[in-house]
Each structure stands twice: as structure tokens, then as C-alpha cells.
Amino acid sequence: MITAMVNNKGGVGKTVSSVNLSAALANRKQRVLLIDNDPQCNATSLLLGDMIPENTLYEMFTEGIPVRKCIYPTEFGVDVLPNAQITSQIEADLYQDTAKSYSMLKNMVRDYATEHYDITIIDCPPSLGLWVIQAMSAADGVIVPIEAGSRFSLDGLASIYTSIESIRATKINKELRFLKTLVNKVDMRTSSSKVIIEKIHELYPGYVFKTTIPTNDAIKQAEMARTTVLKYDPQSSGAKRFRALADELMELIKNDTNQLDLLNG
Numbered sequence: 001m002i003t004a005m006v007n008n009k010g011g012v013g014k015t016v017s018s019v020n021l022s023a024a025l026a027n028r029k030q031r032v033l034l035i036d037n038d039p040q041c042n043a044t045s046l047l048l049g050d051m052i053p054e055n056t057l058y059e060m061f062t063e064g065i066p067v068r069k070c071i072y073p074t075e076f077g078v079d080v081l082p083n084a085q086i087t088s089q090i091e092a093d094l095y096q097d098t099a100k101s102y103s104m105l106k107n108m109v110r111d112y113a114t115e116h117y118d119i120t121i122i123d124c125p126p127s128l129g130l131w132v133i134q135a136m137s138a139a140d141g142v143i144v145p146i147e148a149g150s151r152f153s154l155d156g157l158a159s160i161y162t163s164i165e166s167i168r169a170t171k172i173n174k175e176l177r178f179l180k181t182l183v184n185k186v187d188m189r190t191s192s193s194k195v196i197i198e199k200i201h202e203l204y205p206g207y208v209f210k211t212t213i214p215t216n217d218a219i220k221q222a223e224m225a226r227t228t229v230l231k232y233d234p235q236s237s238g239a240k241r242f243r244a245l246a247d248e249l250m251e252l253i254k255n256d257t258n259q260l261d262l263l264n265g
């Protein structure tokens with residue numbers, strides 16, 4: 001199962017969710033790969049610290065280095081396919097041949113990831129451009145983190161939904177699914193959080209994770225200390241919710257497979 005973390009808005013928690021959900025899944029004995037498809041490399045530097053990887057997505061894309069040589073284990077039990085800032089420099093070139101570029105990540109990693117990992121999470125940059133289209137081309141489903149504090153997050157969700165539909169319609173990935181929205185930065189003391197959570201369930205019934213992520217200082221501090229909230233403060237509300245989210249996602253995948261089994265007789 002390959003999922004892309006998508007939201008063209010920055011700061012909503014794509015990276016925090018990719019990293020902490022991956023770590024929580026690894027703690028649940030899942031084989032997890034995190035692909036850092038954002039040339040800003042936040043997930044890479046969080047997971048690898050000061051280690052400078054020899055091969056990254058850049059070498060994979062430009063020199064054709066096979067994916068198995070671009071993956072590194074981390075202290076969090078998650079394997080990472082890192083990015084490098086220099087990758088941003090090839091984006092314009094890649095737009096010269098979009099048919100090829102859109103399917104590049106899929107062609108180079110999908111089979112390997114599906115064979116070697118239970119779950120692959122692709123962290124994406126804050127756009128709906130090339131890197132995100134690549135990720136959606138390679139993925140089975142999309143998770144959209146949104147900020148509970150912002151009333152614009154609901155408008156944004158509609159445009160992401162449209163772009164998923166166009167990925168399907170243009171046959172870049174006919175099977176791509178909108179998995180669920182993840183409501184992040186929830187503060188139940190504020191009315192805006194409550195209003196947005198109600199509204200989103202009303203607009204997208206069945207497509208919202210029951211588990212929400214609170215605004216939690218431990219999450220932020222863990223990021224500064226370049227670690228996961230699960231390691232930094234295992235008893236924090238942030239850590240608890242990411243464990244619950246991992247369980248909810250595993251359940252979702254299991255039920256999904258059962259349904260597929262039924263359909264396939």
C-alpha cells in the first residue's frame with residue numbers, strides 16, 4: 001500500500017504526519033518506507049540527522065541509480081528514500097517531457113516498494129505540481145492533512161479532490177483513491193476547531209480519520225530535536241494520537257483488502 005501525503009498548502013503537517021505516522025507504523029511491526037518527495041528535504045534531515053546519503057532521489061532520477069541503492073535504514077525503524085535540495089534544479093527540465101516525468105517515480109519505485117514494504121508513505125512539497133503528480137501517479141491512495149485552525153482548509157480540500165479526479169481522468173493513475181483527510185492542529189478549546197471538524201464530516205462523510213492530531217508542543221519540540229514525537233515523549237498526546245492513527249490506518253487497509261478479496265471471489 002502506497003500513500004501520498006498531499007496538500008498544496010504549506011505548514012499543515014504533511015511532514016510531521018509522514019514521519020510520525022511512519023514511525024508509529026514501524027512500532028506496530030509494519031515494514032515502512034518513507035519517500036521524501038520534497039526537495040526541501042525536511043523529512044530527510046529529520047530522519048537521517050547529519051548523515052549525508054550517497055544516493056538520493058536526485059541520483060535515482062539523474063543517473064538512474066536503482067532504488068534499492070537509494071534507501072537507508074533509520075533509528076526509527078523506518079527506511080527512507082531521501083531527497084536532496086539540488087533536486088529542485090531538475091524540475092524545469094522534467095517539465096519538457098511530462099508524460100515521462102509524471103511516471104518516473106512510479107516506474108522506478110512502485111514494484112520495489114510494494115514487494116519489500118507493507119506501507120510506503122510519500123511526503124510531498126506544498127504544491128500540486130510535478131513532484132506531487134509523480135507521487136499521485138505512484139500511489140494507491142492520498143491522505144490529506146488539514147489544519148483545524150484555518151477556515152481556508154476546507155476550500156483547499158476541494159481543489160485537491162479535483163486534482164485527484166484529474167489524475168484519474170487523464171489516466172496518469174486510474175486507480176488513485178482519496179483515502180482520508182487527517183485533521184491536524186486541533187485545539188478543542190477553540191470553536192474554530194469544532195466547527196471545522198463538524199463541517200468536514202458533513203462535506204466528506206466517511207473520508208475523515210476518526211483520529212485527529214492535537215496541537216501539541218511535544219510534536220514541535222521533537223521536530224526541533226530531529227526525532228519523532230514517539231521517541232521524544234512517548235506519553236504526550238501527540239505520540240498517543242499518532243499510535244492511534246497508525247492503528248486506524250492498518251484497520252482501514254485490512255478491511256479494504258477483505259473487501260477486495262470478496263470482490264475477487
Ligand SMILES: Nc1ncnc2c1ncn2[C@@H]1O[C@H](COP(=O)(O)OP(=O)(O)O)[C@@H](O)[C@H]1O
Pocket residue numbers: 009010011012013014015016017042126184185186213214215216217219220223
Ligand atoms: N500537531 C502539531 N502540533 C504542534 N506543531 C505542529 C503540529 N503539526 C505541525 N506542527 C508544526 O507546524 C510546522 C509545519 O508542519 P509541517 O509538517 O512541516 O508542515 P508541511 O509539511 O505541511 O509544510 C512545523 O514547524 C511543525 O513542527
Ligand SMILES: [Mg+2]
Pocket residue numbers: 014015016038042124125
Ligand atoms: Mg513538509
